[in-house]
Amino acid sequence: xxxxVQPGWERRYRDLGFDYVGQDDPPYWADSVxxxxxxGECDAIQAAAAELHRMxxxxxxRIVAEPGLLARYRLPPGFDDLVRRSWRRGDWTVCGRFxxxxxxxxxxxxxxNADSPGLLLESAVVQWSWFExxxxxxxxxxxxxxxxxxxxxxxxxxxxxxxxxxERLHLAFWDRSLEDYRTCEYLADxxxxxxxxxxxxxxxxxxxxxxxxxxxxxxxxxxxxxxxPLGWLFREAFAPVLLKDRCLLLEPPWKCLLSDKRILEILxxxxxxxxxxxxxxxxxxxxxxxYMAKPYxxxxxxxxxxxxxxxxxxxxxxxxxxxxxQRRADLPVFQALEGGPPRYLVVxxxxxxxxxxxxxxxxxxxxxxxxxxPVVAHTCADDRPATAPWPGRR
Amino acid sequence: MPRRSVRVQRCLVLPSSLAVSLLYSAGPxxxxxxxxxxxxxxVVRGGFGSIADGxxxxxxxxxxxxxxxxxKGVVT
Numbered sequence: 468x469x470x471x472v473q474p475g476w477e478r479r480y481r482d483l484g485f486d487y488v489g490q491d492d493p494p495y496w497a498d499s500v501x502x503x504x505x506x507g508e509c510d511a512i513q514a515a516a517a518e519l520h521r522m523x524x525x526x527x528x529r530i531v532a533e534p535g536l537l538a539r540y541r542l543p544p545g546f547d548d549l550v551r552r553s554w555r556r557g558d559w560t561v562c563g564r565f566x567x568x569x570x571x572x573x574x575x576x577x578x579x580n581a582d583s584p585g586l587l588l589e590s591a592v593v594q595w596s597w598f599e600x601x602x603x604x605x606x607x608x609x610x611x612x613x614x615x616x617x618x619x620x621x622x623x624x625x626x627x628x629x630x631x632x633x634e635r636l637h638l639a640f641w642d643r644s645l646e647d648y649r650t651c652e653y654l655a656d657x658x659x660x661x662x663x664x665x666x667x668x669x670x671x672x673x674x675x676x677x678x679x680x681x682x683x684x685x686x687x688x689x690x691x692x693x694x695x696p697l698g699w700l701f702r703e704a705f706a707p708v709l710l711k712d713r714c715l716l717l718e719p720p721w722k723c724l725l726s727d728k729r730i731l732e733i734l735x736x737x738x739x740x741x742x743x744x745x746x747x748x749x750x751x752x753x754x755x756x757x758y759m760a761k762p763y764x765x766x767x768x769x770x771x772x773x774x775x776x777x778x779x780x781x782x783x784x785x786x787x788x789x790x791x792x793q794r795r796a797d798l799p800v801f802q803a804l805e806g807g808p809p810r811y812l813v814v815x816x817x818x819x820x821x822x823x824x825x826x827x828x829x830x831x832x833x834x835x836x837x838x839x840x841p842v843v844a845h846t847c848a849d850d851r852p853a854t855a856p857w858p859g860r861r
Numbered sequence: 862m863p864r865r866s867v868r869v870q871r872c873l874v875l876p877s878s879l880a881v882s883l884l885y886s887a888g889p890x891x892x893x894x895x896x897x898x899x900x901x902x903x904v905v906r907g908g909f910g911s912i913a914d915g916x917x918x919x920x921x922x923x924x925x926x927x928x929x930x931x932x933k934g935v936v937t
Contacts, residue, residue: 641913670913674906681904695913705908 472499473600485593487645502828502845509611509847513823515574516816545710546701550720558719559625562819568796569814575796581725582697582718588653590827591615594844608846612825621820622661635664638692642669651694675708690715697723698764728763728791746794760790767838808832
């Protein structure tokens with residue numbers, strides 16, 4: 468079922484900070500459609516996110532305890548110790564997003580966006596605005612979305628834990644991305660609602676005197692949320708300053724073990740055959756047609772290769788160090804009722820403060836999502852005819 | 862699953878916060894960063910972001926091609 472487009476929706480979303488839609492075809496935000504889940508399906512996805520989160524924490528505990536596992540990450544000198552310290556003192560984590568394949572009643576982990584997850588504003592604010600504007604709550608529908616509330620609660624806990632004296636929280640974003648800027652702006656807003664003093668800073672304007680990180684006004688940065696992959700941060704020019712450990716990083720250094728796609732092969736080794744996991748290996752598979760190759764530190768779907776008879780994986784991954792091979796998932800495919808080719812669906816499951824916090828939907832005409840793949844809102848309802856696919860695209 | 866509650870409206874003020882960001886210009890780039898610890902107190906900037914900018918990209922960091930978010934606007 469199509470949802471009627473609301474007059475003035477672009478202006479309404481712009482006022483919410485969602486002004487990076489662009490002119491893509493199909494459009495980045497699909498306002499006229501939505502995915503419909505049953506409450507039971509939402510519960511299953513939330514339960515999967517909670518279980519995957521627990522498994523990830525167990526994996527981190529093993530990795531920091533076993534030098535052989537930690538060495539596989541090939542972190543720059545000194546960062547093994549920083550990661551271990553960060554884990555052992557229980558450094559605070561804000562949020563992350565599991566990307567899941569949900570088909571045929573099964574849920575499978577595709578990857579974990581554990582540090583700098585995109586879709587935050589779209590998931591927490593825009594899709595909720597979409598839901599409210601249509602009055603869907605009055606139709607006894609719901610949306611699996613407590614992201615905003617849990618973000619504020621998480622910041623409140625962080626405030627009590629680390630910033631009782633009123634120190635400033637800095638939030639850094641990559642200067643060239645309006646999307647990243649808006650995401651950090653939204654996160655700063657949630658932090659302020661929790662009582663924190665929050666300041667945005669472009670990544671390129673962070674300075675150092677060789678001892679500490681400094682903001683553009685030369686104030687010492689003591690608590691820094693980086694909306695930037697830790698695996699990249701640790702390999703850049705100022706990374707040695709982080710080793711002095713005088714600035715508390717959010718997401719914490721230990722999360723680099725989870726946002727790196729090596730975690731997919733390590734999870735498979737620690738939990739072989741687990742129902743929520745796809746087989747993943749660092750060894751090039753003999754039958755590449757059944758696998759996808761993903762760069763360990765890639766983001767936004769860049770560099771991902773899909774194996775097939777026509778495009779063998781070894782062409783994409785020639786000299787293939789730095790790739791994880793993950794068995795291909797069965798992504799559900801839906802007819803595009805508004806026109807155009809069928810769409811593959813990937814479900815994002817948010818975790819905030821260690822708890823499931825809601826879901827979001829991303830679709831594309833190809834089975835690899837990128838940072839430009841359209842985002843679609845969702846609803847959940849009590850039930851749906853048993854013959855309908857799981858979930859239903861409406 | 863429990864019914865969700867009505868949320869508190871977020872209270873973002875876009876124009877002022879955007880204006881703050883526009884005051885900042887790009888840094889000198891990672892190639893000009895002084896080695897941390899040897900700067901003698903002088904403040905240098907621009908030592909983060911090079912992989913996203915497309916510099917220092919490797920096969921492992923294959924997302925760092927300078928193309929992330931392309932088409933969805935830039936902070937000017």
